[in-house]
Amino acid sequence: MAAAAAGLTFLALCLPFLGALIAPVVVRRLGHNAAWLLALLPGFAFLHFASLLPTVAAGRVQLGGFDWVPSLDLRFSWLIDGLSLTFALLITGIGTLIVLYAGGYLKGHVDLGRFFSFIFLFMGSMLGLVVSDSFLTLFVFWELTSITSFLLIGFDHHREASRRAALQALVVTGGGGLLLLAGLLLIWQVTGIGAMSNLLKAGDIMRASPFYLAALILVLGGAFTKSAQFPFHFWLPNAMEAPTPVSAYLHSATMVKAGVYLLMRLNPVMGGTMAWQTILPAFGAATLLVGTLLAIRQTDLKLKLAYTTVSSLGLLVMLTGFGTDYAVEAAVLYLVAHSLFKGALFMVAGIVDHETGTRDITRLGGLRSAMPLTFATALAAAVSMGGLPPAFGFLAKEEIYAALAQSSPAAIILTIIAVAGNALMFAIAFAVALKPFIGPRTETPHQPHEAPPLLWLGPAVLALLGLLSALFSAPWHAYVSSPMASAVGGKALEISVSLSPHIGLPLALSLVTVLIGILVYWQLDRARFLMSVVLRAFGPGPDRGFDGFIFGLVRLSHGVSRLLQPGRLEIYVTVTFLCLAAMLLIPPMIHGELPAMPAWPNLQWHEATIFLIAVIGVTAVVFARDRLTAIVSLGIQGFAVAVIFLLFGAPDLSFTQFMVETLAVVILALVMTRLRLSPSDRRPPLARIAHAVLATACGSGFALLLLKVTQAPFDLTLTAFFNQYSKLIAHGDNVVNVIIVDFRGTDTLGEIAVVAITGLAILALIRIRAGGERKLATNDPDLEEKLGFEEGMEAKR
Amino acid sequence: MNTLIFRTAAPFLTALMLLFSVFVLLRGHNEPGGGFIGGLIAASALAIYGIACGVTAVRRAIVFHPLSIAGFGLLAATIAGILSLLAGVPFMTGLWIYPHLFGVEVPLSTVMLFDTGVYLVVVGAITSIALALEEREVD
Numbered sequence: 001m002a003a004a005a006a007g008l009t010f011l012a013l014c015l016p017f018l019g020a021l022i023a024p025v026v027v028r029r030l031g032h033n034a035a036w037l038l039a040l041l042p043g044f045a046f047l048h049f050a051s052l053l054p055t056v057a058a059g060r061v062q063l064g065g066f067d068w069v070p071s072l073d074l075r076f077s078w079l080i081d082g083l084s085l086t087f088a089l090l091i092t093g094i095g096t097l098i099v100l101y102a103g104g105y106l107k108g109h110v111d112l113g114r115f116f117s118f119i120f121l122f123m124g125s126m127l128g129l130v131v132s133d134s135f136l137t138l139f140v141f142w143e144l145t146s147i148t149s150f151l152l153i154g155f156d157h158h159r160e161a162s163r164r165a166a167l168q169a170l171v172v173t174g175g176g177g178l179l180l181l182a183g184l185l186l187i188w189q190v191t192g193i194g195a196m197s198n199l200l201k202a203g204d205i206m207r208a209s210p211f212y213l214a215a216l217i218l219v220l221g222g223a224f225t226k227s228a229q230f231p232f233h234f235w236l237p238n239a240m241e242a243p244t245p246v247s248a249y250l251h252s253a254t255m256v257k258a259g260v261y262l263l264m265r266l267n268p269v270m271g272g273t274m275a276w277q278t279i280l281p282a283f284g285a286a287t288l289l290v291g292t293l294l295a296i297r298q299t300d301l302k303l304k305l306a307y308t309t310v311s312s313l314g315l316l317v318m319l320t321g322f323g324t325d326y327a328v329e330a331a332v333l334y335l336v337a338h339s340l341f342k343g344a345l346f347m348v349a350g351i352v353d354h355e356t357g358t359r360d361i362t363r364l365g366g367l368r369s370a371m372p373l374t375f376a377t378a379l380a381a382a383v384s385m386g387g388l389p390p391a392f393g394f395l396a397k398e399e400i401y402a403a404l405a406q407s408s409p410a411a412i413i414l415t416i417i418a419v420a421g422n423a424l425m426f427a428i429a430f431a432v433a434l435k436p437f438i439g440p441r442t443e444t445p446h447q448p449h450e451a452p453p454l455l456w457l458g459p460a461v462l463a464l465l466g467l468l469s470a471l472f473s474a475p476w477h478a479y480v481s482s483p484m485a486s487a488v489g490g491k492a493l494e495i496s497v498s499l500s501p502h503i504g505l506p507l508a509l510s511l512v513t514v515l516i517g518i519l520v521y522w523q524l525d526r527a528r529f530l531m532s533v534v535l536r537a538f539g540p541g542p543d544r545g546f547d548g549f550i551f552g553l554v555r556l557s558h559g560v561s562r563l564l565q566p567g568r569l570e571i572y573v574t575v576t577f578l579c580l581a582a583m584l585l586i587p588p589m590i591h592g593e594l595p596a597m598p599a600w601p602n603l604q605w606h607e608a609t610i611f612l613i614a615v616i617g618v619t620a621v622v623f624a625r626d627r628l629t630a631i632v633s634l635g636i637q638g639f640a641v642a643v644i645f646l647l648f649g650a651p652d653l654s655f656t657q658f659m660v661e662t663l664a665v666v667i668l669a670l671v672m673t674r675l676r677l678s679p680s681d682r683r684p685p686l687a688r689i690a691h692a693v694l695a696t697a698c699g700s701g702f703a704l705l706l707l708k709v710t711q712a713p714f715d716l717t718l719t720a721f722f723n724q725y726s727k728l729i730a731h732g733d734n735v736v737n738v739i740i741v742d743f744r745g746t747d748t749l750g751e752i753a754v755v756a757i758t759g760l761a762i763l764a765l766i767r768i769r770a771g772g773e774r775k776l777a778t779n780d781p782d783l784e785e786k787l788g789f790e791e792g793m794e795a796k797r
Numbered sequence: 798m799n800t801l802i803f804r805t806a807a808p809f810l811t812a813l814m815l816l817f818s819v820f821v822l823l824r825g826h827n828e829p830g831g832g833f834i835g836g837l838i839a840a841s842a843l844a845i846y847g848i849a850c851g852v853t854a855v856r857r858a859i860v861f862h863p864l865s866i867a868g869f870g871l872l873a874a875t876i877a878g879i880l881s882l883l884a885g886v887p888f889m890t891g892l893w894i895y896p897h898l899f900g901v902e903v904p905l906s907t908v909m910l911f912d913t914g915v916y917l918v919v920v921g922a923i924t925s926i927a928l929a930l931e932e933r934e935v936d
Contacts, residue, residue, distance in 0.1 A: 651829035659840075660837065663841055752874060756921070760925075767929070
């Protein structure tokens with residue numbers, strides 16, 4: 001039974017990726033109605049995860065996975081407990097509705113199939129992220145969500161704003177992902193545990209470790225960038241460049257909640273410390289305030305919602321870091337409530353935009369009669385967002401105030417911030433959900449009418465769920481909230497808050513919140529004006545800072561390339577030989593490993609003659625008047641060396657040397673004829689001396705190295721082995737050849753592959769030269785780049 | 798270099814060198830020689846032919862593009878390694894057969910196929926460079 005369930009879980013994890021594969025084909029056949037069919041895939045996954053609810057509610061967890069590299073303890077594995085199950089349900093459930101919604105929203109779009117593919121890829125990554133048990137799987141899926149969200153945000157890739165937003169999201173969240181990787185590796189190193197399920201029991205080791213703070217900061221770097229915490233919040237509103245289904249999915253329940261998920265997951269391991277309870281509430285509270293204040297200023301429906309998402313994420317981080325059981329419960333309730341109402345409101349904003357042609361709140365009004373269903377949905381979601389009964393958001397807010405209402409100074413400050421933030425969110429909720437629908441009808445680009453079922457189905461279901469979950473809070477808590485809170489808290493927690501009246505401080509704070517909210521809503525235009533004055537006083541924000549950062553990065557890399565790649569062969573060769581000389585000469589001198597003076601060999605007269613020829617060849621190279629003579633003289637020296645090999649019993653080496661020398665002379669001579677060089681050497685004397693010193697250093701370095709090597713006692717084990725077995729095993733008498741083609745054949749295979757690829761590369765280089773001789777002759781990299789660019793532009797035309 | 802004597806002698810010289818290169822390749826297992834040296838000899842032979850009679854003549858004579866020859870050599874060498882896998886022994890283990898052709902026992906092996914691959918890669922890669930450099934008409 002358990003094995004079958006685990007198999008089904010794996011299948012559910014694969015379903016979104018399957019969807020990504022088939023979506024373009026299905027869309028080509030069925031058009032936008034493919035959404036009905038495609039929505040079945042996440043739907044099935046949702047049903048599977050829903051069937052696990054009773055098991056998890058009973059306190060059990062499902063573990064499963066496959067070994068990948070057992071020797072390194074790397075596994076693909078998943079862990080399903082209350083936390084990951086709730087997330088999985090949100091991802092697949094809202095995912096199903098989003099697929100339907102996208103079918104209506106992007107009806108007739110050329111790239112609808114691609115869009116579905118991207119959405120499914122993202123869904124699969126996100127699902128993988130929240131159920132991951134091993135760190136490796138977690139990190140891979142974490143980065144996958146960054147990459148797929150990059151694709152989604154930049155879906156309208158022909159608009160520059162989209163491309164910029166996509167790149168910004170990728171840089172910020174991907175960069176945070178690298179911090180997370182470092183943090184996870186540090187945790188792995190400290191505890192020796194690479195899986196969440198085991199780590200949860202090892203919190204004491206982690207908290208006691210001297211590396212705790214470093215690991216915490218690295219992990220928070222990942223979580224804060226992903227969940228758009230101040231000062232990394234700027235990418236989220238920019239990401240509203242994406243089509244609305246993307247915003248509704250990524251920026252309500254999934255992508256941006258990944259950071260919160262990580263913090264909740266690690267709460268039992270890293271939470272409860274001074275650092276945790278200081279950093280998280282501080283950043284969370286700052287984000288909450290900044291988000292709501294910035295949201296007030298906006299007039300675009302989507303941007304308003306985006307900034308309130310930032311503030312909600314801040315609230316969640318604040319609660320996760322507060323450190324009491326109540327706070328954990330509040331965070332859990334608010335996370336679920338937020339996913340439901342924010343998803344619905346984003347979709348409503350999309351419907352309004354789709355049907356009227358504008359999202360500007362100042363240009364919208366009186367839509368209630370034209371779009372009654374959308375209005376009702378929007379109101380239901382706004383009631384939850386504003387924290388009014390009978391919605392789930394009300395329960396969440398009561399729990400928040402119950403958690404924060406303590407007497408310590410920090411708690412009082414956080415309570416004030418929470419009240420202020422909630423009040424502003426209340427005002428914005430109704431600004432988004434009420435204002436466009438009431439009042440006198442305004443002129444809009446399109447004549448508004450009610451949205452088709454594909455569009456209203458998603459938000460309606462979410463909004464309804466936000467009410468039902470509050471009305472039937474007992475079973476909802478039993479199956480969803482309590483198991484999740486237990487997983488986050490690291491111990492069994494029971495959530496009991498319900499709609500039944502309970503007089504006390506939380507209710508009083510709620511009343512204050514609502515009163516301030518109504519006041520702000522009433523004076524919204526004035527509040528907006530005030531905020532824009534304040535913000536102008538602050539000057540440019542981190543968004544501009546990002547541009548400056550990217551600009552500086554590009555400048556820096558240009559400078560570095562210019563420094564390292566000057567484009568002059570002369571400099572490359574000089575640097576190479578300088579390094580070579582240093583490598584050969586400095587280490588033996590430091591370690592005192594210079595060779596002893598060799599004994600004078602007893603040379604035969606013919607051997608001496610050959611040596612003499614080699615010396616004459618080298619001398620001729622140095623003193624040659626023109627280049628061709630120098631090349632041929634070099635060949636003479638090479639032939640002399642080949643003869644020496646022959647005399648000392650290495651015929652194979654000698655043969656090869658002969659042929660290589662011959663070909664080298666031929667090819668060098670051919671190359672020389674093609675280079676625009678003066679026939680003779682016209683270097684200034686100073687350069688000649690410098691090059692001579694460098695050449696002597698390299699040459700003597702090699703000589704010393706060879707002397708040292710030959711003076712070391714020679715190990716004959718391999719020689720004996722090859723001599724003994726060459727004929728016996730490999731049926732060959734020529735040991736050298738047998739080594740090349742048999743004993744070390746795989747090496748040779750690699751080498752000949754290199755030879756073939758080198759041939760290919762050199763041919764390409766020669767071809768480029770043949771095509772653009774004039775450009776290369778000047779040897780100016782900038783000019784070449786410019787010409788190449790112009791050529792590219794012409795090709796485009 | 799383009800003398801009449803050189804141009805007349807070059808085709809014969811090339812033919813002889815090519816023949817010699819194959820001889821060196823085949824005897825390599827027991828005597829000095831082998832695919833690498835053989836390939837270098839063949840490459841010099843083609844270079845000589847190219848200098849004497851022009852690149853077009855060489856390209857016509859070897860039919861295939863030199864890089865195709867190199868690629869084929871790489872393929873042959875890889876197949877030689879994979880054949881051992883098919884026979885159920887580790888990659889690159891030498892396999893030998895001794896068929897009798899015209900009453901003479903001829904030892905054949907995957908090692909020989911491999912060495913031939915080395916030969917072709919060396920010939921192909923170097924010839925392609927040399928020919929491209931000799932080709933001055935395209936400038």
